[in-house]
Amino acid sequence: MHFHLPLLLCALLSIPLCEAATPEQWRTRSIYQVLTDRFAVANGSSTRPCDTGARQYCGGSYRGIVEQLDYIQGMGFTAIWISPVVKNIDGRTGWGEAFHGYWAQDIAQLNPHFGTAAELAELSDALHARGMYLMVDVVPNHFAHAGDVEAVAYEGFGAPFNKKSAFHKHCWITDYDDQEMVENCWLGDKKVALVDVDTTLPWVQETMNSWVKELVETYRIDGLRIDTAKHMGQQFLYSFNAAAAVFSMGEVYHEDPGYTCQYQNAVDGLLNYPIWYSLTSVFQSTRGDILRLTMMINVMRDYCLDTNLFGTFSENHDQARFPSLTSDQSLITNALTFTLIHDGIPIIYAGQEHQFSGKNDPYNREALWHTGFSRDSPHYRLISKLNAFRAAQPYSYFTDKARVIHIAPPHTFALRKGPAVSILTNLGARSGRKWITLPKGRTGWMPGSWAADILNCYITRVKFNGYVDVRIDNGRPRVLYPLLDLHEMGFCRDIAVPAIGWLEILVNWIGGWSWWGLGAAAVGWKRKEL
Ligand code: ABC
Numbered sequence: 001m002h003f004h005l006p007l008l009l010c011a012l013l014s015i016p017l018c019e020a021a022t023p024e025q026w027r028t029r030s031i032y033q034v035l036t037d038r039f040a041v042a043n044g045s046s047t048r049p050c051d052t053g054a055r056q057y058c059g060g061s062y063r064g065i066v067e068q069l070d071y072i073q074g075m076g077f078t079a080i081w082i083s084p085v086v087k088n089i090d091g092r093t094g095w096g097e098a099f100h101g102y103w104a105q106d107i108a109q110l111n112p113h114f115g116t117a118a119e120l121a122e123l124s125d126a127l128h129a130r131g132m133y134l135m136v137d138v139v140p141n142h143f144a145h146a147g148d149v150e151a152v153a154y155e156g157f158g159a160p161f162n163k164k165s166a167f168h169k170h171c172w173i174t175d176y177d178d179q180e181m182v183e184n185c186w187l188g189d190k191k192v193a194l195v196d197v198d199t200t201l202p203w204v205q206e207t208m209n210s211w212v213k214e215l216v217e218t219y220r221i222d223g224l225r226i227d228t229a230k231h232m233g234q235q236f237l238y239s240f241n242a243a244a245a246v247f248s249m250g251e252v253y254h255e256d257p258g259y260t261c262q263y264q265n266a267v268d269g270l271l272n273y274p275i276w277y278s279l280t281s282v283f284q285s286t287r288g289d290i291l292r293l294t295m296m297i298n299v300m301r302d303y304c305l306d307t308n309l310f311g312t313f314s315e316n317h318d319q320a321r322f323p324s325l326t327s328d329q330s331l332i333t334n335a336l337t338f339t340l341i342h343d344g345i346p347i348i349y350a351g352q353e354h355q356f357s358g359k360n361d362p363y364n365r366e367a368l369w370h371t372g373f374s375r376d377s378p379h380y381r382l383i384s385k386l387n388a389f390r391a392a393q394p395y396s397y398f399t400d401k402a403r404v405i406h407i408a409p410p411h412t413f414a415l416r417k418g419p420a421v422s423i424l425t426n427l428g429a430r431s432g433r434k435w436i437t438l439p440k441g442r443t444g445w446m447p448g449s450w451a452a453d454i455l456n457c458y459i460t461r462v463k464f465n466g467y468v469d470v471r472i473d474n475g476r477p478r479v480l481y482p483l484l485d486l487h488e489m490g491f492c493r494d495i496a497v498p499a500i501g502w503l504e505i506l507v508n509w510i511g512g513w514s515w516w517g518l519g520a521a522a523v524g525w526k527r528k529e530l
């Protein structure tokens, strides 16, 4: 057993060695999602072939990830999410091999393709040595069977799931509006059936709870991504999350916040699919209506328990890569920037930093090593800067809920979170020079002060009347922040506050007092008169 520091001490000192990371500790984190099989091969190969269409193991491993942690940390990520670690069904199926890790055969064993127990522990230790967290994908909902559902070899599953009574009777999920069916019937199809665990049985709950607790403790796991969360009862999820005693983020693949957000009663956090639908729709085309995203931001802010514990993403391994939907660099940059500056824990799916453009599964599971782990790409730099900016914020930034402070339909809106004001737009890369004026006082910035865009240190001044004119160049996003505060954080230091600024602040200061003075005199005079 390893050393347990009291959780409070851990939280106060946020010692990376502590495990059982709480939701509060996860708020400030930024997650890099990797498919273990597709990120890095041990001994740094960058040429090993990997044909995504073949749907087979390509050789990525825990050891490979350990060797490339500099590449991940270079983008400022403070956590990684890896594939499910358990032993999967072997061999080729109608949907290829289990390279993604979602087809359990025995949860008491590890998937040997990804590495040994010692190598998984080594990955955990290497992350903690860097102050980073390990999030593991877990799949308590089902096991997998290749072939005819009448021939499921239940006894082939790892004990104690080696019996038919541990599973729901077979029925396919055919109606996603029938919640009973969604929870009690099977996912998958005739090629690969996802044999649905009966998570309503008390012994199953106890077994899964002790299994996940043991897994977390053995490998000092800091967080979980819970697969197919909407396919299990909320009572199971609640108990499972409590047993794991680490921050858990449920995958509820659904557009409606009314459906999705209720799961936060059972699980600490959720993947933010409602926002994903809106941002994908709005930023994939200059014809998108920005109101679809601003509405969703407002609805989730007011309706959902805590969007700052959601995982905010623009890509994942189940959806077409964003650059497969549009090649407009400004649109792509807005989607990526929004992911990193909105509420929630940002999740960047490996390959976004190189604008991978694979379409749907399996073409969106490209081998990252083919890039040679190059850091010389615009989006590697953008992600690094936005993660560094995020890491420099006070804790209050991570509990503040972003609000839309201005909309210029149909293309542009301004989002305020803490002292930051971001301007997102689907004007597109050929839209030339546009101006947007942020209305009086909505930024929270001092009249006369300066704000800078952390992406390129463009500066603008808050006018006396509280309005701020911002230039938008060819549809690029802006992440604006008070210039003096940025200087303190180490950003845009080569941009001095223009002399006019100080003068105006002085004039404004005096002006403020004189208004004050006039006001006081007036009141004084009034009182005398009375
Ligand atoms: C394999 C093949 C696929 C093939 C599929 C039937 O079988 O690779 O090409 O289409 C893993 C692998 C997949 C594999 C599956 C099944 O297993 O990664 O490659 O697909 O063998 C999680 C994981 C996912 C993983 C699994 C299984 C679950 O993220 O990577 O898949 O452990 C449902 C679940 C969701 C699950 C997803 C794959 O299936 O809810 O948790 N993801 C509707 C429903 C969704 C449903 C989806 C697909 O259908 O609302 O809940 O997801 O069945 C949109 C609508 C959506 C609609 C989609 C299809 O269209 O707005 O509502 O989603 O427009």
Ligand code: CA
Pocket (backbone or CB within 6 Å): 141, 182, 183, 184, 185, 196, 197, 231, 232
């Ligand atoms: Ca189920």
